[in-house]
């Protein structure tokens with residue numbers, strides 16, 4: 001039975017290529033969020049005639065949603081003949097900006113040997129296409145199955161997922177009576193299982209000063225020098241403390257097993273007007289702003305992470321004359337980890353062994369993806385990221401997806417459907 005499914009998927013090679021190309025050719029750039037409705041309707045035209053009940057859902061009022069750039073999502077469901085569990089494949093349909101350095105047309109979806117090139121090829125339209133082919137092959141091979149298959153294509157993963165998975169989770173789309181297993185086909189590699197991701201805290205710190213003439217800085221108070229003191233404190237005290245913390249989660253690459261902090265930006269003094277060619281005016285800056293991106297290990301608590309930074313700033317307030325600051329939270333991402341004995345983990349592990357004969361590696365993501373919303377809002381722990389593609393190609397010029405990798409991972413996904421949805425597995 002299993003071999004029949006594998007050869008059915010292999011026979012769909014041309015269909016898989018055309019499907020992937022069709023998805024890449026719809027330029028769903030985010031920001032601002034272009035062609036979201038187009039890609040959802042295109043997928044509805046594919047899945048509707050194959051028996052899927054398709055819902056197009058606009059995340060009205062979500063961040064970024066407007067009549068010009070509405071945040072559209074597609075959820076397609078096909079119920080079997082008998083009750084059973086539901087396996088849900090969730091892919092984001094948005095892609096990041098093109099950037100520089102391409103040697104190919106980013107939306108032509110050229111096939112060259114085993115590779116399809118284009119923005120979003122690996123992250124993650126190739127994974128979406130693989131999951132669709134897996135589901136369609138399964139349905140042809142096993143029309144009499146129990147339970148349900150869901151395929152979603154969701155908005156805005158690249159900008160936090162609030163107009164996508166978070167919106168759907170808040171409306172019960174991942175409720176336990178509806179979905180039991182979730183696979184997110186992000187490009188983690190066809191023989192690796194991603195059990196979760198680190199968390200994050202983004203904040204803006206502003207130091208205050210007093211404006212004065214730049215020839216008499218002693219009459220003012222330089223906010224940038226105060227920010228220099230903040231950075232110096234981070235260098236002396238915070239960075240060594242973070243480097244000393246190591247997670248037990250299998251985060252890849254190794255460096256990300258430590259707690260990390262990035263200083264995303266520092267802005268102080270008068271703003272740089274584009275197009276202005278004159279000299280700057282001499283002023284002591286009265287404000288300096290810094291955006292920090294602190295990544296949180298599963299063993300850390302969000303409140304402690306904030307308190308650690310605020311504690312250092314408060315110490316400076318005590319010790320440094322005229323030091324004052326404000327801090328504003330920008331974003332909170334909770335770490336998420338699926339237990340290693342979860343059904344979705346063990347089923348995908350077994351399927352990888354059957355399809356590729358390899359012992360799958362367990363990894364966790366240094367950044368984050370939509371698992372956080374399925375976990376925290378949807379209260380569904382049985383969720384992983386598994387899909388084709390080379391992670392390092394994501395967001396890069398000349399991004400591509402391998403056709404053979406898509407077929408292999410589609411076989412794994414199809415085998416998981418057999419294990420969960422066929423009564424005798």
Ligand SMILES: [Zn+2]
Pocket residue numbers: 092123124157186187
């Ligand atoms: Zn992605």
